[in-house]
Amino acid sequence: ESYDMGGHDTYMHKEIHEQVDAVDRVLRGRIDDRFSTVHLGGLNLDAREARGVRRVKILGCGSAYHTGLIGAQLIEELARIPADAEPASEFRYRNPVVDPDTLYIAVSQSGETYDTLAAVQELKRKGARVLGVVNVVGSAIARETDGGVYVHAGPEVCVVSTKCFTNTAVAFALLALHLGRIRDLSVADGKRIIAGLRKLPEQIAEVLRGEEEIKKLAGEYANAKSMMFVGRVRGYPVAREASLKLKEVSYVHAEAYPASELKHGPLALIEPEVPTVAVLPDDDLLEKNRATLEEIKARSGRILAVAHREQEKADHTIVVPRNEVELDPILMGIPLQLLAYHTALALGRDIDKPRNLAKSVTVE
């Protein structure tokens, strides 16, 4: 991809639409059908070392941290290694216990975010093994880490991350599949995930074909006082990222919560002027999520659902295509990028350069 606008008015719009090709690129040349696994050439982690990993800790900031939340779930699900994600900015200030059996992973689009780089340097100083999941080739974080996975999203110009977010989530799916197949993930499950990954570019194109509908919805919700974003487990990082996206680009206040946390406080905010975006994959938590929609409806809240089928409790549903449940967060985030974009457009915001923000935060 180039810096040429290719008929788009903003880089954000262009980059959202580039996701079909970008996802194709992160997969290209990496799938090994013979062993139902993937090859990640730059990982520098042999099978014996991979088997010795007891825990995975993922570090990043903003959207990169959110992809880390998705990555941690994928690694736990596919490789059955305990994994979690933490903002790099918090990690580096809390004198963390650095464990030799933990694999640390730094995530960054630019590879130059100061807090993430400082976390990597602190880890290296303490003797940890640190991998990078990075977009910009040869960037500081790519150089300082012991190895890693390039995300191959191509240049991302808009301050608001879209295609890099999606490609990083796919890169984590590849890493989780690789670790899983070295450990206990079966050939059948490996095949299933590979088939799901291969379907993604066409399914992203399908979501993007629904843009006109999402534009209309953005018009309906653009004047909200505030927006609530909720999801459970796989839906939760998607809700967090969608809330950040909306805030950054449209300046509409938004909050993100695990759906199960609503009743512990945020339910007090629900009223017709505070609509909820609910991320409801068709997984084993769908019924629980539907109960959450009922709780919101009972408080006169409006609901926009992102789901695999029409949700009758919701005022509107954006239907996304089904894939393997583990990969749901990848596709479900995409309509919400369009929602943020069209909300910002309806409100006349400076989409590629939102106020107060820089593309990469290279200072403390």
Ligand code: AGP
């Ligand atoms: C994303 O939309 C943001 N602009 C921001 O949160 C960003 O993801 C964060 O600053 C981290 O940047 P990086 O990926 O370049 O490290």
